[in-house]
């Protein structure tokens with residue numbers, strides 16, 4: 001996993017919908033030949049088969065978007081997939097130290113940039129709300145430092161199920177949660193530490209103002225277009241119905257150039273690439289906001305710096321899962337191309353990284369925190385239970401008192 005402190009934007013080529021070419025090469029890419037019993041016909045598979053039979057093969061980006069966030073059947077919309085009983089586990093679910101050190105990082109940025117009278121903490125894709133809960137605990141413990149600062153929390157989340165879990169994790173029960181499914185602000189309440197908290201489906205709806213933005217394992221679930229270099233030029237990978245096996249999908253190559261190829265660099269040397277226009281749009285929005293009203297963004301994710309080729313994969317029950325089998329039952333992800341994010345952020349605000357998470361947390365004093373939390377005897381691992389009874393990392397090292 002890597003982190004980048006990000007920044008600004010240049011104009012992004014328009015992301016037009018792919019033209020559906022008329023001739024398709026029936027070439028398999030990476031989907032395995034699973035036996036029929038391992039290929040259950042899920043409601044999402046039925047939906048996709050119908051869609052493809054009606055209008056033709058779909059891009060990998062469209063496939064990913066439908067499978068993960070379709071409002072009726074999407075993987076993320078109605079289930080809690082995080083944790084030991086789910087499909088994958090994330091760092092904040094493993095240890096409170098992760099969120100605590102990020103909380104310290106935000107406060108140190110706030111101090112370094114002149115202690116604004118107010119700031120918004122905006123998290124994209126907050127999962128179970130654990131990370132922001134750990135950050136808020138740091139804010140409470142550093143109440144004397146933040147006492148004159150007006151803080152609000154803004155969560156960007158498309159999942160109904162996860163937003164309910166976030167509310168349970170974060171809000172003060174005595175203050176009624178306001179809900180309005182039809183409004184851009186679909187929930188609002190007050191956190192256990194008395195801070196106003198708001199939920200949105202789209203970053204565009206978050207009010208502009210001095211803000212710290214956080215995205216942890218969010219960019220890797222955004223839809224990617226996949227391309228292969230051929231003697232005829234870049235050709236996009238699409239998802240089609242397999243004509244030889246019933247209820248099965250397969251990958252095919254488009255017979256001619258498609259619009260998303262505009263996102264590939266002219267001097268690209270790899271023979272397979274993945275591009276994520278949605279990530280570019282979000283980085284541009286973050287950059288414009290930061291340039292206009294101040295703040296910073298921290299992006300932490302699995303990723304590379306423009307070097308990897310085929311990273312699209314699925315996870316189910318903590319195991320790798322064929323991306324075309326039983327769609328809607330497994331998480332789909334592709335590594336984040338940080339070189340692309342940097343390009344999209346170029347010019348308006350400063351951009352740092354990516355650096356390895358290990359380096360970032362060492363710089364933030366994780367070793368000291370681990371010693372304090374576990375008496376120097378134990379290593380951090382996925383089975384440790386979370387506890388909040390210990391002081392927050394970095395306190396004595398930072399000269400704030």
Ligand SMILES: C[S@@+](CC[C@H](N)C(=O)[O-])C[C@H]1O[C@@H](n2cnc3c(N)ncnc32)[C@H](O)[C@@H]1O
Pocket residue numbers: 069076082090091092093124125126127128131156157158159162201215216217218221222
């Ligand atoms: C892999 S989980 C990461 C959760 C959390 N950040 C963590 O580290 O535990 C991805 C999160 O992004 C949300 N999400 C996925 N696509 C989204 C989108 N297009 N807009 C907003 N949230 C999205 C999911 O519902 C989920 O909360």
